[in-house]
Amino acid sequence: MFLAWNEMKSAKLRFLLIIGVLTLMSYLVFLLSGLANGLAELNREAVDQWGADAIVLSDESNINLPQSSMTIQAAQNISAKDKAQIAQILLVARKSGTKIKESVAITGIQKDQFLMPKISEGRAFTTNNEVVADDSLKADGLKIGDQLNISSSNQKLIIVGFTKNAKFNAASVLYTTQSTVQKIKYGKANASGKGLINGVVLRDPNFAHLKVNSKLKLTPIETFIENMPGYTPQKISLDFMIYFLFVIVSVTIGIFLYVLTIQKVSIFGVMKAQGISSGFLIRSVMAQTFLLALFGVVVGFVLTTITGLFLPAAVPIQLNLPALLVYGLIFILVATLGSLFSVQTIVKIDPVQAIGG
Structure with missing residues (x-):
């Protein structure tokens, strides 16, 4: 040396x-x-925030959340330690009266389940068409009270709050009610009144022992992330x-x-x-x-x-x-x-x- x-x-x-x-x-x-x-x-930001162990999707979805579809009844039959229903659609949102456009993952959840994000600014959604948005959208000029026009739909969404670290497949997440997602997706709530969802997120370390419908597929959360398009x-x-x-x-x-x-x-x-x-x-x-x-x-x-x-x-x-x-x-x-x-x-x-x- x-x-x-x-x-x-x-x-x-x-x-x-x-x-x-x-x-x-x-x-x-x-x-x-x-x-x-x-x-x-x-x-994977939003998925990591879920703190989940696995996800149940339809068998024909190719482990892709937006492409999956199941009834709420099928979701309720899954006997996991802790579960949360999720509905999602990937679209483009534009701030009303401007040319500001963003790719968004509009995600329908239930407020009393663990997918409900922590609010960093504003408040949680309380009714249909209210959304809690990823706070990265603030850098693009969006703020609480802004109205969003959604592509391929006449529905208008209002930002009532922001949450941190909510990106899904590089798109900013907008958390809202499941009924809102159904209206955007189908034009109105499903005729049965129960609607359709995309999947069920599980918090259960012993998920491998769970039995699900033959038309559904149980997938570890890391495998789900690895199968995201382009990831x-x-x-x-x-x-x-x-x-x-x-x-x-x-x-x-x-x-x-x-x-x-x-x-x-x-x-x-x-x-x-x-x-x-x-x-x-x-x-x-x-x-x-x-x-x-x-x-x-x-x-x-x-x-x-x-x-x-x-x-x-x-x-x-x-x-x-x-x-x-x-x-x-x-x-x-x-x-x-x-x-x-x-x-x-x-x-x-x-x-x-x-x-x-």
Whole structure:
């Protein structure tokens, strides 16, 4: 470590350039990680707020909530520890008298069941056509008392409250009564008076033992999230980009250190002639790489944190500290392993040839 540190101090510019490259790579890894988490949260925020263990949907829905349909009677026959009915339709809402449009997931629930969100501003809905909206809509100019026109329907909704973290499949959620969803979906409440819903959300750790109608399907909540349109392909794509970056880091640092080792062959030859072993020189190179990667990761982390503070709200970035720490450690490990490219060169150095003998 002493040799590695002193060499870095004596050739500051050279090693600052290497640290700069590692900083940019770690910065990119951390930013991609934040974007991956942010995009994932856009899809699952509302579902995570439910605190559910499973969901029951129709068997032919392909584990897609808006495409599912069942009767309330079928929902009532499900004997779970705690359950909540849910109706949902994905549409576009426009603020009356303006051109402000938003993709929304109009979600019908019952106020006395656990799907009822916590109100961050305003009040809960009390009658049909009143909604509690995701508070991200405030950034687009919507406020309490605004009236919303709904596409493909003559129904008008009024915002009476806001709740936090209510995104479903990247759409802002509007919580309202089930009757409101039925009116938007069918033009009026179902003729039977009981209506139709899309699914039943369960809070029951032992849900796997529940029996449901053959036309219904019981699905763990994580499986339900993974089957949201675009969720899994998007997450896998971003994860693979991060993994490939680690490979690129390993190759890049290996090339840098190999070139530096070639330039220092004569110096290493002199050191070997003085009795310094190849093992000592290899440990020195690896220690030097560790220090370079550590500095790069620390600076990259600081830059990522600063960037996260100044990015506009429209950019879905979420910096997860435990994940960043894991990526940082992997980054340092991969970079250190990349230094092994130089090991064979160091071992093969002949002191006599290296010093021109």
